[in-house]
Amino acid sequence: MDEFDQIAALFRPLTFGAPEALDLMDDAAVIAGRPGFDLVITKDAMVEGVHFLKHDPPDLTARKLLRVNLSDLAAKGATPFCYFLAVAWPPAYDEVGRGLFADGLRRDQLAYGLSLLGGDTVSTPGPLTLSVTLLGWVEAGRMVKRSGARVGDIVLVSGFIGDGGLGLQAARGELDGLGADAVAYLADRYRLPSPRLALSAALRDHASAAADVSDGLLADAGHIGDASGVALAIDLDRLPTSNAAAAWLGRQADPVAASAALAAFGDDYEVVCTAAPQTVDALRTVAAKAGTSLTRIGEVRAGQGVSARWRGVEIAIERTGWRHA
Amino acid sequence: MDEFDQIAALFRPLTFGAPEALDLMDDAAVIAGRPGFDLVITKDAMVEGVHFLKHDPPDLTARKLLRVNLSDLAAKGATPFCYFLAVAWPPAYDEVGRGLFADGLRRDQLAYGLSLLGGDTVSTPGPLTLSVTLLGWVEAGRMVKRSGARVGDIVLVSGFIGDGGLGLQAARGELDGLGADAVAYLADRYRLPSPRLALSAALRDHASAAADVSDGLLADAGHIGDASGVALAIDLDRLPTSNAAAAWLGRQADPVAASAALAAFGDDYEVVCTAAPQTVDALRTVAAKAGTSLTRIGEVRAGQGVSARWRGVEIAIERTGWRHA
Numbered sequence: 321m322d323e324f325d326q327i328a329a330l331f332r333p334l335t336f337g338a339p340e341a342l343d344l345m346d347d348a349a350v351i352a353g354r355p356g357f358d359l360v361i362t363k364d365a366m367v368e369g370v371h372f373l374k375h376d377p378p379d380l381t382a383r384k385l386l387r388v389n390l391s392d393l394a395a396k397g398a399t400p401f402c403y404f405l406a407v408a409w410p411p412a413y414d415e416v417g418r419g420l421f422a423d424g425l426r427r428d429q430l431a432y433g434l435s436l437l438g439g440d441t442v443s444t445p446g447p448l449t450l451s452v453t454l455l456g457w458v459e460a461g462r463m464v465k466r467s468g469a470r471v472g473d474i475v476l477v478s479g480f481i482g483d484g485g486l487g488l489q490a491a492r493g494e495l496d497g498l499g500a501d502a503v504a505y506l507a508d509r510y511r512l513p514s515p516r517l518a519l520s521a522a523l524r525d526h527a528s529a530a531a532d533v534s535d536g537l538l539a540d541a542g543h544i545g546d547a548s549g550v551a552l553a554i555d556l557d558r559l560p561t562s563n564a565a566a567a568w569l570g571r572q573a574d575p576v577a578a579s580a581a582l583a584a585f586g587d588d589y590e591v592v593c594t595a596a597p598q599t600v601d602a603l604r605t606v607a608a609k610a611g612t613s614l615t616r617i618g619e620v621r622a623g624q625g626v627s628a629r630w631r632g633v634e635i636a637i638e639r640t641g642w643r644h645a
Numbered sequence: 646m647d648e649f650d651q652i653a654a655l656f657r658p659l660t661f662g663a664p665e666a667l668d669l670m671d672d673a674a675v676i677a678g679r680p681g682f683d684l685v686i687t688k689d690a691m692v693e694g695v696h697f698l699k700h701d702p703p704d705l706t707a708r709k710l711l712r713v714n715l716s717d718l719a720a721k722g723a724t725p726f727c728y729f730l731a732v733a734w735p736p737a738y739d740e741v742g743r744g745l746f747a748d749g750l751r752r753d754q755l756a757y758g759l760s761l762l763g764g765d766t767v768s769t770p771g772p773l774t775l776s777v778t779l780l781g782w783v784e785a786g787r788m789v790k791r792s793g794a795r796v797g798d799i800v801l802v803s804g805f806i807g808d809g810g811l812g813l814q815a816a817r818g819e820l821d822g823l824g825a826d827a828v829a830y831l832a833d834r835y836r837l838p839s840p841r842l843a844l845s846a847a848l849r850d851h852a853s854a855a856a857d858v859s860d861g862l863l864a865d866a867g868h869i870g871d872a873s874g875v876a877l878a879i880d881l882d883r884l885p886t887s888n889a890a891a892a893w894l895g896r897q898a899d900p901v902a903a904s905a906a907l908a909a910f911g912d913d914y915e916v917v918c919t920a921a922p923q924t925v926d927a928l929r930t931v932a933a934k935a936g937t938s939l940t941r942i943g944e945v946r947a948g949q950g951v952s953a954r955w956r957g958v959e960i961a962i963e964r965t966g967w968r969h970a
Contacts, residue, residue, distance in 0.1 A: 342790065345872045347717040347857055348687040350788045353678035362673040363778060365731040365765040392672040406690040406731070406776040440690040446771015451731040453688060453778040463675045465667065532672055547670045 323441060330422040331405075331436060338402065338435035349404070349437040357457045360398035364389050364454075368410075368447035372511070373491055378417045380511045381448070382424030388534065389454035390432055390515035391589040395532040397464040397524035398456030400432050400517070405439035408449040432517065462524055464593075466547035469529040473594040475552050475618035476603070478516045480562040481537050483509040485585020497571055502564035509562075513589035518610035523593060526603035530593035537583040538637060541592050541618075542626035551623030552594070556580055556630050560615040576630050580637055583628070594620055648766060655747040656730075659754060659761035663727065666762045674729070674762040682782045685723035689714050689779075693735075693772035697836070698816055703742045705836050706773070707749030713859065714779035715757055715840035716914040720857040722789040722849035723781035725757050725842070730764035733774040757842065787849055791872035794854040794919040800877050800943035801925070803841045803915040803932070805887040806862050808834040810910020822896050827889035834887075838914035843935035848918060851928035855918035862908040863962060866917050866943075867951035876948030877919070881905055881955050885940040901955045905962055908953070919945055 327344055335341035340349045351359075366388070368374055372381050386403070393400055405425075409418065429435065434454075487510025489495040490503045498506075515532075523530050529548055531540045537559075541552040556579040561569060565582060572578035593614075595603045600616070607614045618629070628637045652669055660666035665674045676684075691713070693699055697706050711728070718725055730750075734743065754760065759779075812835025814820040815828045823831075840857075848855050854873055856865045862884075866877040881904040886894060890907060897903035918939075920928045925941070932939045943954070953962045 342792070342872075345868065346721075346791045348685045348721050348723070348788070350721075350783070351684045351686065352785065353680065353682065353684070355678065355680070357678065359676045359678070359684070360673045361676065361729065361763065363729040363731055363764045365733060365767050365776075367733055367767055367769045367771075367774075369770060370768060396671075396673050396675075398673070404686065404688040404778055406688055408690060408692055408774055438686065439688045440776065442690050442692055443695060444692045444771060444774060445694060446692070446769060446774065449692075449733055449769060449771065449774045451690075451765065451776050453729055458675070460677065463673070466671045467667070543670065547667075 326441060330418060334422065334425055334429060334436035336435040338437060340402065341435065341437045344438060354457060356460050358460050358463060360393060360396050360456045360458050360463055362389055362392035362454050363451060365451040367449050376511055378420035379424030382421045383428045383512055385450050385452050386425065386428045387513050387515050388589060389452045390517060391513065391532040391534065393454060393456040394515045394517045394520055395464065395530045395591045396458065397462065397520045398458040399520065400434050400454065400456045402435050402437045402455050404437055404453040406451045407441045408444035409441065410444055410446065410448055413448060464523045464527050464530045466529050466531050466544045469544050469548035469550050469594040469620050471550055471620055471622050473528050473596055473620040474600045474616055475541065475554065475592065475594055475620060476614040477533065477537060477560065477592045477617050478519060478590040478612050478614055479560065480565060481559045481588055481590065482565045482582030482585055483562050484513065484587030484589065486565055486568055488587065498564065498567055502567055505564050510587060513587065515589060516591045516612055518612050519591055519607055522603055522606035522610060526599045526606065527593040527595050530591055533588040533590040533592050534586055536586045537588065537592060538626050538628065544592065544594060545625045551621045551625055551627055552618060553621055553627045553629055554583065554618040556583055556628050558615065558617045559583060560613065576635060580628060651766060655743060656761060659747065659750055661760040663760035663762060665727065666760065669763060679782060681785050683785050683788060685718060685721050685781045685783050685788055687714055687717040687779050688776060690776040692774050701836060703745040704749030707746045708753045708837055710775050710777055711750065711753045712838050712840050713914060714777045715842060716838065716857040716859065718779060718781040719840045719842045719845055720789065720855045720916045721783065722787065722845045723783040724845065725759050725779065725781045727760050727762045727780050729762055729778040731776045732766045733769035734766065735769055735771065735773055738773060789848045789852050789855045791854055791856050791869045794869050794873035794875050794945050796875055796945055796947050798853050798919040798921055798945040799925045799941055800866065800879065800917065800919050800945060801939040802862060802885065802917045802942050803844060803937050803939055804885065805890060806884045806913055806915065807890045807907030807910055808887050809838065809912030809914065811890055811893055813912060823889065823892055827892055830889050835912060838912065840914060841916045841937055843937050844916055844932055847928055847931035847935060851924045851931065852918040852920050855916055858913040858915040858917050859911055861911045862913065862917060863951050863953065869917065869919060870950045876946045877943060877951045878946055879908065879943040879951060879953050881908055881953050883940065883942045884908060885938065901960060905953060
């Protein structure tokens with residue numbers, strides 16, 4: 321298959337007939353403005369062996385690629401619309417692998433309401449290298465930014481923290497002492513995150529700031545602090561954890577250090593957000609109705625970046641790129 | 646430098662203060678609609694050793710990356726606005742190389758009126774792998790598509806054809822028998838194409854269809870034919886060539902085969918377009934005023950795809966992905 325046959329066979333069906341894609345037969349896509357709405361645009365890249373494992377199934381890799389980008393839109397309160405794909409195929413990625421990859425895209429496009437509008441496929445002597453540019457719509461002026469946190473706001477996080485990092489260890493076969501079910505659950509959480517799009521409307525209506533948890537809870541809370549010119553204090557004893565992560569925590573000698581590790585792991589693809597105290601109940605209620613839990617894990621104070629506490633006492637956190645509290 | 650220091654040092658200055666970029670401190674960029682305009686979006690990827698040479702200067706690689714994308718916008722009649730960048734850095738790409746890369750981006754951003762709005766930087770064990778998602782504006786409904794060519798239209802091409810492919814050979818030191826000046830000129834044309842943005846307005850007003858010449862003149866003319874449901878007949882004896890390419894042509898035993906090779910090479914980043922006979926003069930005049938030549942190289946006929954002629958006689962062209970005429 322040459323590039324054009326490949327586009328026709330694998331990718332043209334993924335436009336789902338969107339007129340903006342021009343059947344992938346043009347140099348570019350064209351998107352008409354939508355009165356009263358802004359476009360929210362994010363672009364994330366993934367490299368085999370760095371962001372996913374060499375032997376991960378191609379369809380799961382494709383779905384993770386879409387989901388890490390969808391996670392950004394979820395945190396911004398946006399509704400997914402379309403995407404552009406760049407794929408650099410290594411020689412070993414044969415027609416079967418490419419077909420599975422396209423199947424994974426199709427499946428999550430259907431799940432999340434996305435069409436493919438364009439992009440590029442090239443060959444590489446290196447590892448499979450991917451990027452997606454994802455576009456969503458949000459009511460004009462209402463994107464939830466990182467910069468809106470105010471002193472006195474409450475910090476909340478969706479779902480569970482730490483599963484992504486433990487899941488990477490599980491997928492690599494490096495996680496000892498847990499049952500097979502817990503290991504399988506965690507590995508699956510690493511391979512296939514669940515972007516919290518159900519939170520979008522609640523965040524838009526009730527959050528003062530939000531970010532997705534991709535670099536790690538402490539790092540991403542710090543990004544909100546930096547962008548807002550405030551400090552986020554995170555209570556490590558309040559982290560919401562899955563049963564599997566709780567089982568792992570129970571086996572660690574130092575619960576404080578272990579909790580700090582969970583909060584430093586990346587790849588959770590949850591949402592960390594802030595809200596004024598009087599809107600927290602509304603935010604949590606709307607989120608719960610949408611099927612997503614939001615747990616209070618701290619508060620916004622004067623200062624800069626992020627700090628960590630254990631049972632109310634501030635503790636020092638050390639990690640590349642992060643300073644002592 | 647960790648990723649955040651790198652973003653602050655190298656990339657934040659490249660936003661040129663565009664409010665949509667949110668200082669690269671958020672999960673996404675946000676773009677307000679522009680009443681009366683559509684967004685034109687293209688995404689091209691480049692891999693070291695595939696789309697540029699391993700030892701090409703980083704600043705030229707960065708500029709080529711922007712320019713191959715700008716070339717798409719030029720062919721669509723759009724005005725460049727902003728871009729999103731994904732970079733996968735190999736271990737050997739040190740701080741000096743990254744700084745030169747960012748300098749190249751800055752230089753062409755200034756030349757073409759672009760700001761950086763977002764993206765992702767990751768590491769790779771493989772070659773330098775790049776993608777740009779480029780956005781431009783065009784008056785609503787007026788993007789120049791590939792699908793507008795009609796039987797009886799004239800086919801034109803900007804600038805010179807064949808320099809890109811000869812330039813690749815020149816840059817590799819594989820082009821014998823030409824003077825040092827010609828070799829240097831051609832290598833430079835490969836390393837740094839000139840997107841024909843000066844043509845945008847003329848194409849919008851007078852062309853029926855257009856595409857940029859990245860896959861090769863015959864291939865890209867064929868794309869117009871396929872998208873329009875017509876056939877483009879290209880006169881290989883009329884190809885506009887640079888002095889260097891003409892000197893190369895003069896040394897080839899078979900001028901027909903050599904001209905067909907020039908028309909099959911990629912990387913020219915010119916524009917091939919079609920126009921109704923009565924608008925050709927206006928199109929060429931406006932283009933000439935904007936400093937760009939447009940040469941008549943064929944006509945649109947009933948049929949499909951592309952065919953080639955030499956002094957009026959149809960000839961068979963053979964090339965991967967292309968059928969006999």
